[in-house]
Amino acid sequence: MELLRSRGYRLTQQRRLVLDAVRELRHATPEDVFRHLRGESESVDLATVYRTLELLTELELVGHARLEGAAETYHLIDHADHVHLVCRGCGSVREAPLSVADGLAEVLRAEYDFEADLGHLVVFGRCGTCRRDNPAADDLGSIT
Amino acid sequence: MELLRSRGYRLTQQRRLVLDAVRELRHATPEDVFRHLRGESESVDLATVYRTLELLTELELVGHARLEGAAETYHLIDHADHVHLVCRGCGSVREAPLSVADGLAEVLRAEYDFEADLGHLVVFGRCGTCRRDNPAADDLGSIT
DNA sequence: ATAATTGCAAAACGTTTGCAAAAAT
DNA sequence: ATTTTTGCAAACGTTTTGCAATTAT
Numbered sequence: 001m002e003l004l005r006s007r008g009y010r011l012t013q014q015r016r017l018v019l020d021a022v023r024e025l026r027h028a029t030p031e032d033v034f035r036h037l038r039g040e041s042e043s044v045d046l047a048t049v050y051r052t053l054e055l056l057t058e059l060e061l062v063g064h065a066r067l068e069g070a071a072e073t074y075h076l077i078d079h080a081d082h083v084h085l086v087c088r089g090c091g092s093v094r095e096a097p098l099s100v101a102d103g104l105a106e107v108l109r110a111e112y113d114f115e116a117d118l119g120h121l122v123v124f125g126r127c128g129t130c131r132r133d134n135p136a137a138d139d140l141g142s143i144t
Numbered sequence: 145m146e147l148l149r150s151r152g153y154r155l156t157q158q159r160r161l162v163l164d165a166v167r168e169l170r171h172a173t174p175e176d177v178f179r180h181l182r183g184e185s186e187s188v189d190l191a192t193v194y195r196t197l198e199l200l201t202e203l204e205l206v207g208h209a210r211l212e213g214a215a216e217t218y219h220l221i222d223h224a225d226h227v228h229l230v231c232r233g234c235g236s237v238r239e240a241p242l243s244v245a246d247g248l249a250e251v252l253r254a255e256y257d258f259e260a261d262l263g264h265l266v267v268f269g270r271c272g273t274c275r276r277d278n279p280a281a282d283d284l285g286s287i288t
Numbered sequence: 289a290t291a292a293t294t295g296c297a298a299a300a301c302g303t304t305t306g307c308a309a310a311a312a313t
Numbered sequence: 314a315t316t317t318t319t320g321c322a323a324a325c326g327t328t329t330t331g332c333a334a335t336t337a338t
Contacts, residue, residue, distance in 0.1 A: 010312050010317055030302080045320045050303065066210045070328080071302065085258050096256055103247030104267070112240055113272035114229050123248070124264050128257035154292055154337050174328080189295045194328065214303085215327065 003059055014044045018052040022062055022074050027093060029071035065122045067093055081119035089130025147203055158188045162196040166206055166218050171237060173215035209266045211237055225263035233274025 001019075004011050017040070021033045028036070030053060034046045044052075053074050056062040064074045067086050082095040101118045108114040145163075148155050161184070165177045172180070174197060178190045188196075197218050200206040208218045211230050226239040245262045252258040 005313095008317095012312070012318065014319070047304080047321080048319060051318085085252065085256060085260075087258075088261070094256065094258070096252070100251045100255070101248050103251075104245050107244045107247075108229065108240070108267065108269070111244070112229060112238065114231075114238070114267075114269050115271075115275060116229075116267050116269035117232070118267070120268050122266070123252065123258075123260050123262070125252070125258050125260035127259075131259060149338095152292095156293065156337070158294070175326090190327095191296080191329080192294060195293085 003061070007059065009055065013042060014048050015052050015055070017042060017044055018049055019056060019061065022053075022056070023076050027067065027073045027075050029073050031071060033074075063119055065120050067122060077119065083118060084122045085127070086122060086124050087127040087130055088124055089126050089134065092127060094127070147205070151203065153199065157186060158192050159196050159199070161186060161188055162193055163200060163205065166197075166200070167220050171211065171217045171219050173217050175215060177218075207264055209264050211266060221263065227262060228266045229271075230266060230268050231271040231274055232268055233270050233278065236271060238271070 001011060001016070004015065017037055018033055021036045022028055025032055025036060030046065030049045033049050033053070034044070037044045037049075053062065053064070057064060057074075060077060062074045063077050063081070064072050065084055067073050067084060081098050083098060083101055085094040085096055086092075087094075098118055101116075101121060105116050105118060108116045145155060145160070148159065161181055162177055165180045166172055169176055169180060174190065174193045177197070178188065178193050181188045181193075197206065197208070201208060201218075204221060206218045207221045207225070208216050209228055211217050211228060225242050227242060227245055229238040229240055230236075231238075242262055245260075245265060249260050249262060252260050
């Protein structure tokens, strides 16, 4: 948290609250953070939530990914970062260690000269449960 | 295109035009499709573009991915599908064959019982050019 | 003739911005 | 005292929706 000060930013109550909320909620949209804090004694304006998340992203304290649905979700960058597995059937989000994509990273580096940032990777697909419940995986578009 | 009829949908001029536009433009936002068609003798309402893209997605004729920036982009699902490599530096989008992620798919299937749909995969990172132009890849958050 | 589809206009989102008041340095 | 940061309100861009007119079947 001294990272803020060391870069010339000010350490405010709101920034503390937003970071804590992201930590607690694991995967949270700005709206999620806003509603989570509404309950507390202190509450934080939605615009401030957006501005703070942007700042925390710049400081690389949080990362974000578009999981599904409209809004972006933010999460802490704990050093053991992860890949998101999003099931189109039930919408569940699991996390897998970055190592599952080691091969991909290697190929992209070697053959495409592309340095992948896999901490933000989102893989859509279907989990085992949904595949067994509904093997006719055809008409999924309309789940929304 | 008979796919539409065979599923009980009607084959309209607008649907033909939207599908053609997606084919021509390769990666197009709904707005892109709309503007592309504005020029033509026939034009299509933006709301219709949205509805049509949703339908074509359901029929699995097109796929979509959130590349960067605000809007979703749509592309044809030609059977030789691809992975998107989006550079955070210059915003360029390259395509790599699905095979680059074979290893990933395998691990997810074997260890996570997760059937990944990699045709929609988006990998963020930095291309070689941007890495060489600006090796200090630190303060990227604010590119927007 | 019937039911699906369109265009239009308006609403509903998620997100960003200008500015005066408040808070951190 | 100074400069950043906040809350509020209003704007913005994207997407969705209700409904009467139109079009494909």
